[in-house]
Amino acid sequence: MDIEELYALLNMERRTKSLQRFPEKEIKQYLSRLRAIQRKLLMSEEEWKRRRRVEEELEMAENYVRDIIKFRARKVANCAIFASLVSMSPLVSCTKDMTDGEREIFLNLCEHLRMIYKKLVSEEVQKNDKH
Numbered sequence: 001m002d003i004e005e006l007y008a009l010l011n012m013e014r015r016t017k018s019l020q021r022f023p024e025k026e027i028k029q030y031l032s033r034l035r036a037i038q039r040k041l042l043m044s045e046e047e048w049k050r051r052r053r054v055e056e057e058l059e060m061a062e063n064y065v066r067d068i069i070k071f072r073a074r075k076v077a078n079c080a081i082f083a084s085l086v087s088m089s090p091l092v093s094c095t096k097d098m099t100d101g102e103r104e105i106f107l108n109l110c111e112h113l114r115m116i117y118k119k120l121v122s123e124e125v126q127k128n129d130k131h
Contacts, residue, residue, distance in 0.1 A: 001030035003057055006064045013071040019097040022072065027065060034058040076102050080109035084117060 001023060012020045034054055041051040079094040083106075095103055 001026040003061055003064075006030070006061055006068075010064045010068050010071075013068050013075075017075070019072060019075050019094065019102075021097050022068075022099055024099055031058070031061060031065070034061065072102060073105075076106050077109060080106050080113060084110050084113035 006027065009020060009023075034057060038051060038054045038058060041047045041054065075094075076098065083094075095106060098106060
């Protein structure tokens, strides 16, 4: 994983409606590697320039990851809303490229949305029965 691959993943998440494969382990390793380099570099003038480049890349990478997570969160929420509205099984194809954490959020959202929809429908039925 490098900054270009991370940027490509960000663009894919931005341009597509479906979730892309999220190389969670590779991203964590890349960020850890940058942080380790940053810590090891001394403050001599030569190393200072390299350290600054590493810090800039690390900041950019962290921003990309944050943006990717935001795009993915919207997609997970939209998928849960759709799955709940049409009474689909929570294990729809959109869960294929979800991380374990995203899948847990998706399943919890589906459960809560179904409860809310069920309550709304029963209230509407009760309202209509009174008329």
